[in-house]
Amino acid sequence: MRAWTKLGARRIATSRARFQRHQLAAVYKDNVRAASFASKYPTNAESAVxxxxxxxxxxxxxxxxxxxxxxxxxxxxxxxxxxxxxxxxxxxxxxxxxxxxxxxxxxxxxxxxxxxxxxxxxxxxxxxxxxxxxxxxxxxxxxxxxxxxxxxxxxxxxxxxxxxxxxxxxxxxxxxxxxxxxxxxxxxxxxxxxxxxxRDFSVEKKELNTQLLLASDLRSLLKLVDEHLNEMNAVNLMTALHRAGVLKIAEKKSVTQKPTPRFHVKSEAPEDDLLDFDSHVLLNPAAVNAVNEEINHRLWKLVDAIESVMAFSGSVVESAVRLTNLAAAMWRLNIGRPNILRMIARQAMYRMKAETPLLNAHEASLVASAVASLSSKEIRQEPWVFDLLDAAADVVLADEAAFSATDSIWDVVLPLLRSFAMVGHFHEELSRLAFERVNVGMLEEKFDADQSRGRLTQSQRRIYQIHIDNVQAHRGPEYQLQSGKRLERYQSLFAEEQRHLKNMVFRPRHLVATALESMKLTPVPLYTFEEGYVVDLALPRQRIAIEINDNSVYLARDSASRMDAGDEASADPDVQRIESFKTLSYVDLKARHLEHHGWIVVQLPEEEFRKLNDADHRAEYLSMLIEIATYSRANELDEDFEDKDDL
The missing domain is CATH 2.170.150.30 (RIG-I-like receptor, C-terminal regulatory domain)
Structure with missing residues (x-):
């Protein structure tokens, strides 16, 4: 711990000062705006804007x-x-x-x-x-x-x-x-x-909708959207986003299913040089980046158009099918635009609170789970998120079939229950009934080995993670898995999945371990916790866990996003870039469970780390991540103590 403290003490103090300046700048900007409404002429800051x-x-x-x-x-x-x-x-x-x-x-x-x-x-x-x-x-x-x-x-x-x-x-x-x-x-x-x-429905709009549905890949779809964006009606916009989500998942599956190319060429290069080597024979990185930027730019133009239309009139999602399709598309694309999520929640609440609910249990669970999964840490604790989950739980509880069929428990109850855990909220009746059914073996009923093994295993892992959350929250035994062979089997499946996911990132893990060793630290790879969680690298003496993440666990980021006006002088661009990577809710759920044991969890973006070709730059970047994670965790603990004092 002394080695890390000596290396990072100065940078921690600098990081703390940066955060304080950033907070002061935000307060100043709010005060300027509040004062401007009372004044007759613009202030200097407003004139600059x-x-x-x-x-x-x-x-x-x-x-x-x-x-x-x-x-x-x-x-x-x-x-x-x-x-x-x-x-x-x-x-x-x-x-x-x-x-x-x-x-x-x-x-x-x-x-x-x-x-x-x-x-x-x-x-x-x-x-x-x-x-x-x-x-x-x-x-x-x-x-x-x-x-x-x-x-x-x-x-x-x-x-x-x-x-x-x-x-x-x-x-x-x-x-x-x-x-x-x-x-x-x-x-x-x-x-x-x-x-x-x-809202116009014409023959031309119908033909455009058909073209959107027939697009063969994401790039051609978004090119078509870009050409016709100003003439698209609400149905065209929703179809385009839904189709973009489907094609994104299809492209991701096709990439993962491609065999890894192997070269039968002997090399005498040192191991680190081989690990640092990026193959320019297989592809042109500049060309790939240009295509990705084009796709990203056009996708966000589509999202901006949908946000604008929904902000003016929520009637563009007047049907339950269109609302659930929109939520599912946002989920597939990892787009957590807060304004759109709020409007989806508002429309869903209106339908679920109707005298006769206009969303069924499956639709309510899907919409609520999507919003909870895509909500960033900043908005995850807002009351409207809790209200949405509570309303969805009431719809599910009112559906007699939700707890009587194995499929509905897999697809409706457990995803919603896990969403409660992800946002740190709790619903007693939903949790009690779910664990009551699971503890009598209802998850395994009507099990079809050919068609349902994957869904069954996923459900068993989900309920085990929810069990961990309830145990750490000191909830009663009726909200937990009963000790015995079932609990041991679920824990074994959960740990097996954790190890499988971590075995896929050897190269970046080696680079991170090398950077930590250069900082006079001793990392332990694939560190396993008692509950079954596995982290890529751990510093047990310092109680720091490092998770190496690919882009799939982060909310999609708009490449055109910029710093707020007036913040350039008061905020470090490197700190802002690190903070722009916002993890999905299920990643933060794992981090929260590890933090419960006193660990600090560092989320390391693999793509950003790969761009650093110099060992010193890697060590500096990793040091900054550790500092920010340490300072953020200290702030969270201080806020928790203040809340307890207020109570």
């Missing part, structure tokens, strides 16, 4: 203030819709709120549906209001108070003097709508969507 937004997207059309021409939002974020007998324009995103300030409405009694008026942040000119539309708050712009500004070189408009004009003015939204329908070039330039187009 306005200037930065004005510099971005110069080649795109913008909705601007009718008085000072300050940009409010891009026109491709706008949407037409019919409501209260008229045509309105709103934004699919919350980006306009960065350029506007709110104030109480001048006549809130007669216009109760109008909650706040919106004024330009630069000149305080009123440009719209926030109103309750379709059961949620939307931005409604006033046609008389705003203008559209287009790039001069792209504007199809001609002024009365005969010169090109970049400003498009109108007094009613119907006037702008008629302009767009009568001028295809202008419509193509502005790209303002219409809700009736999103």
């Amino acid at each position: 306005l200037d930065a937004s004005a510099e971005d997207d110069k080649d795109k059309s913008h909705l601007v203030c009718g008085k000072c021409s300050s940009p409010i939002c891009k026109t491709d974020d706008l949407v037409f819709f019919k409501w209260r007998g008229g045509i309105h324009v709103s934004s699919l995103t919350e980006a306009p709120l960065q350029s506007l300030r709110t104030g109480s409405h001048w006549n809130s009694e007669e216009h109760a549906w109008k909650k706040h008026k919106l004024n330009c942040l630069t000149c305080n000119h009123p440009v719209g209001s926030i109103a309750r539309v379709f059961s949620s708050d939307k931005i409604l712009f006033s046609a008389k108070e705003v203008t559209i500004k287009m790039p001069v070189q792209q504007s199809p408009m001609i002024s009365l003097s005969g010169y090109p004009s970049s400003m498009l003015t109108f007094s009613m939204w119907t006037e702008l709508l008629l302009m767009l329908e009568s001028q295809p070039n202008l419509k193509s330039q502005l790209q303002i969507r219409r809700v009736d187009n999103i």
Whole structure:
């Protein structure tokens, strides 16, 4: 422990200072935003945001203030819709709120549906209001108070003097709508969507849906989506995401089933050199990275489109089938976009809380399990996640067949029960009934050796992990597996799976062990815990466990994601990059069980570690991971002590 302390003491202090500066920056930014709504003119920080937004997207059309021409939002974020007998324009995103300030409405009694008026942040000119539309708050712009500004070189408009004009003015939204329908070039330039187009069902949309379903691989599917994204309706968008999830799983299976190429060439190179060798004979890494970046970029454009459409109107998932397909697609793609997860949860809650539930037990379990699995550690403890799981459990308990058939226990009860464990929540009745059925051998009933062995083994491993969680939480024996041969068999199957998974990562494990040895530490490979858990490498004296993970255990990351504005000076890019890797809930469940015994668990991204070709860089990267994990664990313990003191 002394060797590691001497090596990392200075870096721990530096890391702590970075985290404190990052927290102070976040608090300062919140205070600036809160103060701006009370002031008349923008602060220096807000002026910097306005200037930065004005510099971005110069080649795109913008909705601007009718008085000072300050940009409010891009026109491709706008949407037409019919409501209260008229045509309105709103934004699919919350980006306009960065350029506007709110104030109480001048006549809130007669216009109760109008909650706040919106004024330009630069000149305080009123440009719209926030109103309750379709059961949620939307931005409604006033046609008389705003203008559209287009790039001069792209504007199809001609002024009365005969010169090109970049400003498009109108007094009613119907006037702008008629302009767009009568001028295809202008419509193509502005790209303002219409809700009736999103819900439009035409022969062309049906043919596009067929093409999406017939796409042979993920790359061709996303290329098709990219070409037709602006003309896709809600069904097309949901079909594209569902198909992307199916193709992603199919491609992953095809890669794992390919035999490992073997070369019958003798080499006298040292072992470390062989381990560091990347075969350029098999493929071109640059070409593969370019293709992956293209796929990733187009996939996130599709996700952004779905998020925008769902944020404006949840009716795009009006059926239980479409809702479950969306949740399943997000799960297959490891996409944990918080806004989409919240909207899925809101739609599921509405259906499950209906007088007659509009989701059956299997659908409720699937949606709740998907949301729990994809929720990052930051939102996993929010009340709406617990409410969703509780509602799903009530639906399952109300279904008499859920606990009477072996298949339903495998596919409905146990995944939902494991989701409770993953988020640290507990449902007494669901857990009691599940263990009651398992302890009498119901999991093994009607076992078909040819078709169900894999599902049975998976269910036995799941219930054993849930058993571990209940034991560590000191819950009663009715929530645990009874001691005996069944418990021993389940533990043996669980440990066997753990060893099998860890036997597949020899090369990166060797590189990590070498880096640890260079830090004067003594790692133990494939360290096994009493419960059956196996970790890649462990430092028993320091009680540090190191898990080497591939990309499949992390939430998908948008390659275009950037640091928040204003944080560049106060946050270390290396620390931010490490924190951007967010593990899935089942990985954090294992870590929580190991932390219960006083261990610190370090999650090491294999792909990032492979990029470091120098031994010193590997040691430095590993040292930083250990520091961050140590500091994060210390913070969690401090918060737990504070919570206990409050009680």
